[in-house]
Amino acid sequence: MDYVKLINCMRCGMCLPHCPTYKETFLETASPRGRVALVRKFQEGELVESEKFLEYVSLCLDCQACASACPCGVNAGELVAEFRCERKQEQGLSTMEELILRKLVPHPDRLEAATAPLRLYQRTGLQKVVRSLGLLKVFPAALGRMEGLLPKLPEAPLRQTISEVTPAVGEQKGTVGFFLGCVMSLIFTEASLATVQLLSTLGYKVVTPKDQKCCGAPNMLGHDIDGLKEAARFNTDLFQSQELDFVVTDCGGCGAELKKYGHHLDGEAAATAFSTKVRDISEVLAAEAGALKEKLKPLPLKVTYHDPCHIAHCQGIRSQPRALINLIPGIDFRELPEADACCGSAGTYNIEKPEMSDRVLSRKVQNVQKTGADYLVTSNPGCLLQLKKALSEATPPVKVIHLTELLQMSLNG
Amino acid sequence: MEHSFIKALSEIVGEQYTLSDPESLACYGYDSTPELQSRPGVVVLPGRSEEIAKVLALCDGAGVRVTPRGSGTNLSGGSISFDAGVVLQTSRMNRILEIDEENLTATVETGVITSTLHREVEAKGLFYPPDPGSMNISTMGGNVAENSGGLRGLKYGVTDDYVMGLKTILASGELLKTGGKVVKDVAGYNLNQLLVSSEGTLGVFSEVTVKLIPKPQAKKTMLVHFPQLEQAALTVSHIIAARIIPATLEFLDRTTIKCVEDYAHVGLPLDVDAVLLIEVDGHPAQVEEDAAGIRDICERHHCSFFQTAAGPEEALKLATARRVALSALARVRPTTILEDATVPRSCIAPMVKLIQDTAKKYDLLIGTFGHAGDGNLHPTCLTDERNPDEIKRAHQAFGEIFEATIAMGGTITGEHGVGVAKKKYLPKLVGESGLKVMRGIKGAFDPRGTLNPGKIF
Ligand SMILES: Cc1cc2nc3c(=O)[nH]c(=O)nc-3n(C[C@H](O)[C@H](O)[C@H](O)COP(=O)(O)OP(=O)(O)OC[C@H]3O[C@@H](n4cnc5c(N)ncnc54)[C@H](O)[C@@H]3O)c2cc1C
Ligand code: SF4
Ligand code: SF4
Numbered sequence: 001m002d003y004v005k006l007i008n009c010m011r012c013g014m015c016l017p018h019c020p021t022y023k024e025t026f027l028e029t030a031s032p033r034g035r036v037a038l039v040r041k042f043q044e045g046e047l048v049e050s051e052k053f054l055e056y057v058s059l060c061l062d063c064q065a066c067a068s069a070c071p072c073g074v075n076a077g078e079l080v081a082e083f084r085c086e087r088k089q090e091q092g093l094s095t096m097e098e099l100i101l102r103k104l105v106p107h108p109d110r111l112e113a114a115t116a117p118l119r120l121y122q123r124t125g126l127q128k129v130v131r132s133l134g135l136l137k138v139f140p141a142a143l144g145r146m147e148g149l150l151p152k153l154p155e156a157p158l159r160q161t162i163s164e165v166t167p168a169v170g171e172q173k174g175t176v177g178f179f180l181g182c183v184m185s186l187i188f189t190e191a192s193l194a195t196v197q198l199l200s201t202l203g204y205k206v207v208t209p210k211d212q213k214c215c216g217a218p219n220m221l222g223h224d225i226d227g228l229k230e231a232a233r234f235n236t237d238l239f240q241s242q243e244l245d246f247v248v249t250d251c252g253g254c255g256a257e258l259k260k261y262g263h264h265l266d267g268e269a270a271a272t273a274f275s276t277k278v279r280d281i282s283e284v285l286a287a288e289a290g291a292l293k294e295k296l297k298p299l300p301l302k303v304t305y306h307d308p309c310h311i312a313h314c315q316g317i318r319s320q321p322r323a324l325i326n327l328i329p330g331i332d333f334r335e336l337p338e339a340d341a342c343c344g345s346a347g348t349y350n351i352e353k354p355e356m357s358d359r360v361l362s363r364k365v366q367n368v369q370k371t372g373a374d375y376l377v378t379s380n381p382g383c384l385l386q387l388k389k390a391l392s393e394a395t396p397p398v399k400v401i402h403l404t405e406l407l408q409m410s411l412n413g
Numbered sequence: 414m415e416h417s418f419i420k421a422l423s424e425i426v427g428e429q430y431t432l433s434d435p436e437s438l439a440c441y442g443y444d445s446t447p448e449l450q451s452r453p454g455v456v457v458l459p460g461r462s463e464e465i466a467k468v469l470a471l472c473d474g475a476g477v478r479v480t481p482r483g484s485g486t487n488l489s490g491g492s493i494s495f496d497a498g499v500v501l502q503t504s505r506m507n508r509i510l511e512i513d514e515e516n517l518t519a520t521v522e523t524g525v526i527t528s529t530l531h532r533e534v535e536a537k538g539l540f541y542p543p544d545p546g547s548m549n550i551s552t553m554g555g556n557v558a559e560n561s562g563g564l565r566g567l568k569y570g571v572t573d574d575y576v577m578g579l580k581t582i583l584a585s586g587e588l589l590k591t592g593g594k595v596v597k598d599v600a601g602y603n604l605n606q607l608l609v610s611s612e613g614t615l616g617v618f619s620e621v622t623v624k625l626i627p628k629p630q631a632k633k634t635m636l637v638h639f640p641q642l643e644q645a646a647l648t649v650s651h652i653i654a655a656r657i658i659p660a661t662l663e664f665l666d667r668t669t670i671k672c673v674e675d676y677a678h679v680g681l682p683l684d685v686d687a688v689l690l691i692e693v694d695g696h697p698a699q700v701e702e703d704a705a706g707i708r709d710i711c712e713r714h715h716c717s718f719f720q721t722a723a724g725p726e727e728a729l730k731l732a733t734a735r736r737v738a739l740s741a742l743a744r745v746r747p748t749t750i751l752e753d754a755t756v757p758r759s760c761i762a763p764m765v766k767l768i769q770d771t772a773k774k775y776d777l778l779i780g781t782f783g784h785a786g787d788g789n790l791h792p793t794c795l796t797d798e799r800n801p802d803e804i805k806r807a808h809q810a811f812g813e814i815f816e817a818t819i820a821m822g823g824t825i826t827g828e829h830g831v832g833v834a835k836k837k838y839l840p841k842l843v844g845e846s847g848l849k850v851m852r853g854i855k856g857a858f859d860p861r862g863t864l865n866p867g868k869i870f
Contacts, residue, residue, distance in 0.1 A: 004747060007747040007748070007798065007799075008743075008744075008747050010445070010447065010740070010743040010748075010749050011443055011444065011445050011485075012445050012486065012547070012739070012740055012743070013445060013484055013485065013486045013547065013550045013551075014547075014549070014550065014740060016484065016550045017526065017528075017549050017550050026458065026502075026504040026505055026507075027432075027437075027440075027458075028437070028440040028441055028485070029432075029436055029437050029440045031440075034440040037439060037440050037443065038436060038439065038440065041439045046439065047435060047436060047439060050435075050436070052434050052435075052436050053436055056436055070740075071676060071677075071737045071739075071740030071741055071743070071744070072740055072743045072744050073676075073744050
């Protein structure tokens, strides 16, 4: 680890009020400044990797709110992740991790096959039985949580049903590649269909290569650097072999990862070129605001927006989604207090650290309720999963949808 | 620290809020002061005043030292325990107890974050002016203890001007109430004001009542570029001499401008010696008149560009330049040593010049920014703590800068406090008699020297 990055922290504390875990605990050990200090003290040999040490370090959501806030360019979350990664490299992956990260995640067909029983489970009504009998309580806690979060799965993953080429409606303005994203394709099929429809309506030919692999974010999360590089190289080659103006994604997590391919592959020219072409769907649509506005029909809804960490903090995209929502005639947009605070989903954090995740989530839910909105818009599958569940149970319930779904509703009138 | 003592503490504040693992102690061994750190013996986070009282009584009886701490953003080492004692953090005491719209006061627990109070009172059309650069994280207790100033200090004054009443727990655990909601009070010594800026050495504040004022109706923010430093400094003096009192009159020198621009991209010029950030507020007609007067003075002093913010968003962007100055400077080199020299405002130009010359003499990179309207400057030396020679030169340079400050009739700290960082300069400033009186006061409040030992003197 680069020691200079650690000593760059001047301990000014500017990051503290932005850190979700600090806001919940008021503990220096659960703050970005504290986390940098912990890692630094470890490097300096003053602290050892005790159980407590690991507990503190793993409480970080890696939401990168601290990075947005830090005027000195320190990224506490990333430093902690890097630290965990380095330790992991020394220990090596476990067999289970090896299996999931190397044998399952990179192969969409296997991943889809693995979730097939789930679809069956839901469709046969088995899910209802299990839920009503409270059988979930019998399952190990983590599995139970995961099951509880799952919305109804679509009939089939989008990757299997979408055509490789979706022609532009009307005069063709350009060609874009569409990056599917595992969870978007598996679970939020409707939202991704909306994304493609919006792009084609605006005059883009949309190319969706079926061979694409997972972006590599799970590998990053699992500290599997080799797996990450493999994914980066594969996707770079696949998309760079086509003539594309942009590569568009509607998954905040994928977007953040794809934009880092150049960095992951140590500045390799092709990877860097690929990364600079990657756009979040909101970036593309916001640039077409004029053309889009003409096509939108009124929607008299009260709407608020939650900034996914991977969109706001990792990609610096904040104004575009709001501008797009405000394009819709008749929309009553209400700014969400602490809109860019993490919702507690954070990859697998909600399963690994349920207690803190719930605290962070309930703050989000309370803030959403303060707005009085009937729709919460966001654009990252992790947030969608987490917030859909929580807000469907809130009183009054709030509907949670992807940004492109809202725009499509307005488009179709 | 003995296990039985830690146990006794945890019986007062709860186990969850008594931290003694090495990791926690490492994280409470610093504040925002460069170079300084030292691990406490234990950290407690009391949730109410009664708990503070019990903790203090216990420690006072056992001869254990206590260092109060808010958010640890101070720049003088004030919240670090240097004798492995107890760090007492107030962050859980964060309730706004009352906003009294009839008396125009607010009463809060001292762990309340300054900007939270701003938000709550502004929602009611009221205004709490003190706004230290750290207001998004500093606590009200820390502000009172350091007598913090802010960007609005020129017109509205500093924390001291707003503290009306305090609840303070003395080292013995006794509660001392001073001041209150009355606007006039001349009964005996003014203990209330004595406690403000006591840097945690006289007592632990648990509640503070502050004065509020009506929120100014209008404001205008301006950013002015000056190719020459002297002209910027003269402008400051002449604005004041013209009887215009802006709410904010801030200064950034060339080095600072460059760093801020590199970081925040707010469109600052890279080819000028200085910029002034000026904000006027009050009645709309007065604001217009003041702004026009300022523009006239700036132009007469050969400013190269005069920008007025079009709306609140642009105003915020301009003010951001000043707010992030320190942290932006800190990007350049790993270790940032920030000072707080304050001179009579007529001496701004010679002081800035002297700082620049001293930087050259010691071959250092020093950026200067600050509250020009108050004469409060922050020369900030950009160094690397791994280079002992450079650090030594930095301290030598600051020694000279402080000598000059005192010679000009200035002071060694305008708002950050003496703490441990500026202890060695204090005798020169206040003299033997000054120190003797201060020590006597300390003895009257805290006879056993329990609270924040080793700070100030
Ligand atoms: C980026 C940055 C910008 C800053 N800008 C400014 C500025 O513009 N103006 C300014 O004046 N300062 C500024 N500061 C300094 C600092 O923020 C202030 O001194 C602030 O008031 C400290 O508040 P805190 O809650 O962090 O207190 P701490 O740093 O925790 O404590 C400060 C002192 O107060 C004592 N203390 C804390 N709470 C209590 C209590 N309840 N009772 C008794 N004693 C207590 C402590 O023992 C310590 O001596 C800045 C600091 C930073 C890092
Ligand atoms: S991480 Fe950045 S914002 Fe946080 S204390 Fe360090 S320098 Fe300041
Ligand atoms: S990444 Fe998020 S949780 Fe982790 S330190 Fe930064 S702000 Fe806190």
